[in-house]
Amino acid sequence: MNKKVEEDLSNELELQIKGAEKPSVWGLLVIHFILLPYATAKLLFWYGCWFSRYKVKRAPYSWEDASYLTQRSLGVLPDSWRYVDESTKEDLVQRRIW
Structure with missing residues (x-):
């Protein structure tokens, strides 16, 4: 009976995994x-x-667009730019380094 249960469970798992190719x-x-x-x-x-x-x-550039230009000119990835604190972003954008 134990082998039968294992076989049934393995068949169920095969069916579930089969669609994820x-x-x-x-x-x-x-x-x-x-x-x-x-x-x-x-x-x-x-x-x-x-x-x-x-x-x-x-x-004039909007905040989002100026932020985008600053991010690109610094070569910072968008994921990394998201985690920079707002005061640093504000300082970098006001420097107009683009």
Whole structure:
């Protein structure tokens, strides 16, 4: 009876694990190829808004955009930038090092 219970449990585990397969390289490439037009359009829209706001209209940078420029000029990763305290961020943004 003990062997029967072990066999039943192992069959259940096989069924649960069977759906979690590693994706193939070709499957990932197809998905990225399908999403490429969306990602390109989103990037172009963002760049167009940035260009019209700050190059054409010459508006002052918002806090988020100035923070983004400071982060990029310092070469800090977005995850690391999130953990920098606010007073340090404020100081770095006010220096306008971008």
